[in-house]
Amino acid sequence: MAKVLLKGNEALAEAALAAGCRFYSGYPITPQTEILEYLSWRMEEVGGEFIQAESELAGINMVLGAAAAGARALTTSSGPGFSLKQEGISYLVAADLPAVIVDVMRIGTGLGDIAQGQGDYWQLTRGGGHGDYHTLVLAPASVQENADMMAEAFDLAEKYRHPVLIASDAAIGQMIEAVEIPEFKEHDINKFDWTIKGCKKGTEQRKIQNVYYTHPDYEGYLTEKYRQMEQEQRYETVQVEDAELVLVAYGISSRVCRETVEIAREEGLKLGLIRPITLWPFPVKAFEEAKAARAFLTVEMNILGQMMDDVKLAVGSGYPVDHYGSIFEIPESDGIIAKAKEMLKKEGK
Amino acid sequence: MRLVAPETVTFTQSGFCPGCGHGLAVRLIAEVMEEMELSEKLLAIVDVACGSLNIDSWRFDTIMAAHGRPIATAVGVKKVRPENPVMAYIGDGAAYSIGMAETMHTAIRNDNVVAIVINNSLYGMTGGQCAPTSLPGQITTSTPKGKDPKKAGMPFRVDQAFTGLDIAYLARGSMADAKGMMQSKKYIKKAFEKHMRGEGFCLVELLSPCPTNLNMTPVKSVERIKNEMIPFFPLGEFKDKKEEE
Numbered sequence A: 001m002a003k004v005l006l007k008g009n010e011a012l013a014e015a016a017l018a019a020g021c022r023f024y025s026g027y028p029i030t031p032q033t034e035i036l037e038y039l040s041w042r043m044e045e046v047g048g049e050f051i052q053a054e055s056e057l058a059g060i061n062m063v064l065g066a067a068a069a070g071a072r073a074l075t076t077s078s079g080p081g082f083s084l085k086q087e088g089i090s091y092l093v094a095a096d097l098p099a100v101i102v103d104v105m106r107i108g109t110g111l112g113d114i115a116q117g118q119g120d121y122w123q124l125t126r127g128g129g130h131g132d133y134h135t136l137v138l139a140p141a142s143v144q145e146n147a148d149m150m151a152e153a154f155d156l157a158e159k160y161r162h163p164v165l166i167a168s169d170a171a172i173g174q175m176i177e178a179v180e181i182p183e184f185k186e187h188d189i190n191k192f193d194w195t196i197k198g199c200k201k202g203t204e205q206r207k208i209q210n211v212y213y214t215h216p217d218y219e220g221y222l223t224e225k226y227r228q229m230e231q232e233q234r235y236e237t238v239q240v241e242d243a244e245l246v247l248v249a250y251g252i253s254s255r256v257c258r259e260t261v262e263i264a265r266e267e268g269l270k271l272g273l274i275r276p277i278t279l280w281p282f283p284v285k286a287f288e289e290a291k292a293a294r295a296f297l298t299v300e301m302n303i304l305g306q307m308m309d310d311v312k313l314a315v316g317s318g319y320p321v322d323h324y325g326s327i328f329e330i331p332e333s334d335g336i337i338a339k340a341k342e343m344l345k346k347e348g349k
Numbered sequence B: 001m002r003l004v005a006p007e008t009v010t011f012t013q014s015g016f017c018p019g020c021g022h023g024l025a026v027r028l029i030a031e032v033m034e035e036m037e038l039s040e041k042l043l044a045i046v047d048v049a050c051g052s053l054n055i056d057s058w059r060f061d062t063i064m065a066a067h068g069r070p071i072a073t074a075v076g077v078k079k080v081r082p083e084n085p086v087m088a089y090i091g092d093g094a095a096y097s098i099g100m101a102e103t104m105h106t107a108i109r110n111d112n113v114v115a116i117v118i119n120n121s122l123y124g125m126t127g128g129q130c131a132p133t134s135l136p137g138q139i140t141t142s143t144p145k146g147k148d149p150k151k152a153g154m155p156f157r158v159d160q161a162f163t164g165l166d167i168a169y170l171a172r173g174s175m176a177d178a179k180g181m182m183q184s185k186k187y188i189k190k191a192f193e194k195h196m197r198g199e200g201f202c203l204v205e206l207l208s209p210c211p212t213n214l215n216m217t218p219v220k221s222v223e224r225i226k227n228e229m230i231p232f233f234p235l236g237e238f239k240d241k242k243e244e245e
């Protein structure tokens, strides 16, 4: 397929259809609304079902029904709406149901604001709802990745019978780039026996409910399920091998950091970049490449430096880990380099 | 009078209390499905409340959805499997309190799903707290001095609230005696017939005993339905949209 110019949100919506998604229910909230608007006309064209739900709560629970019935089902939201989805995400996890949920992150707590942000990291990676769980989280950094990750998200969701989250943000959602939409794939709602379809006489009834009620070894089953999911670490590294200080950034921040590494190296400052593509599982394997590193700096669009927790767990207590935060705007290379120099100075360069 | 339960009633050890109305509703639904030859097609969505026990009491493919969300979940199911009958089975607390928005908007959209609402005038599963359907003066564990309509409002009547909406069917039956059971079964059947013709949202409310939380014998709790509930919750069909309308 030829390249077309699309907004990130629209590329994601079109790619969901290409991945065989034929059920969507969502609720308007900036900066994800273009996904809802796009699918409001486009879903019908491909013979799928679109519902503007009365709330995010209803939306996610419709998705749960559609997923149980065998569809590749999608819902999308941002900030306050993503919080309302947490009940349903917890239920999807509990009942071993695949679905894809997109959080086009905006800035701030409570209502916050509509500008890009990366403040939902904890909510995304720690299991944002109640209970004892993680979900796989993919973090695109471009419009093309917004498109490419949809099929991957649905495949992973089905592989593990588990919801998969996409951590996008306002910048990626709103910007326009050239993108190639992956080829259309058909999805068969009868592909899996476990989906509800009607119980034939003399066959076993299908029950979609908390696995806890039915699994003879619930604890062992879940321990093994999460152990396998933890192998799905995806990441990119940029000049990490000889870097004295390694930046850690995902999504739109990682694109800035890629450039930051180049600029710094022109000045003789050896920076590198680890870009987590999966936020959970966090790509701890990537840190093995950081053989020369003396410090780590996360670059995130939030105040508290939420990803530092995971970096500290990955590198252990021997290294300083700090955070360069930017809110209301995308981080800038100058500021990142200044912060990196300051950290290395403290380390006695 | 038939004495054999439909094949889809499992008779596994049931968690329902003796005299509970949920078991009666399971049987009515199973009979209707058998008579309409829909037993192998029905997709059921139950709430997490006492009706969740249905998942083991009947042999239909079933989802146990979140509290108050089964109707929304049913909408998702129906969109994916439009050929199958799809039923949400939920309590009065689920339908009219926490899930009121979902119930109301499914009605506003006239989505083609069946909702069976078990009105036992309280929150059964959590131990008998006040519900929107609790009667004035009703002693519950959260209204120990009796429900005060000035604070908690009058019992919610779906027949008053939903008749203005463009839905396919709305009826209320009682499960307090044989006559009520026969009538309720007719309503359930009619709802499924309309559903299978694609007419839209069908809601059947069933007045149901909960002896445990009313602190009554099973016999007393059905007498209460006749003497105290029906005066507040009239029986009958309130909306029966004709096909051609």
Ligand SMILES: Cc1ncc(C[n+]2csc(CCOP(=O)(O)OP(=O)(O)O)c2C)c(N)n1
Residues within 6 Å of the ligand: B047, B048, B049, B050, B051, B067, B090, B091, B092, B093, B094, B095, B118, B120, B122, B123, B124, B125, B126, B131
């Ligand atoms: C979000 C949420 N809030 C509260 C509960 C606890 N809860 C479970 S069932 C129930 C009430 C059930 O009442 P009703 O819907 O009338 O069903 P019944 O048991 O009376 O048939 C409540 C409050 C819950 N499971 N989830």
Ligand code: SF4
Residues within 6 Å of the ligand: B015, B016, B017, B018, B019, B020, B021, B022, B050, B120, B124, B125, B209, B210, B211, B212, B213
């Ligand atoms: S508590 Fe009430 S509604 Fe629940 S099973 Fe017992 S009698 Fe039935």
Ligand SMILES: [Mg+2]
Residues within 6 Å of the ligand: B091, B092, B093, B118, B119, B120, B121, B122, B123, B124, B131
């Ligand atoms: Mg109740």
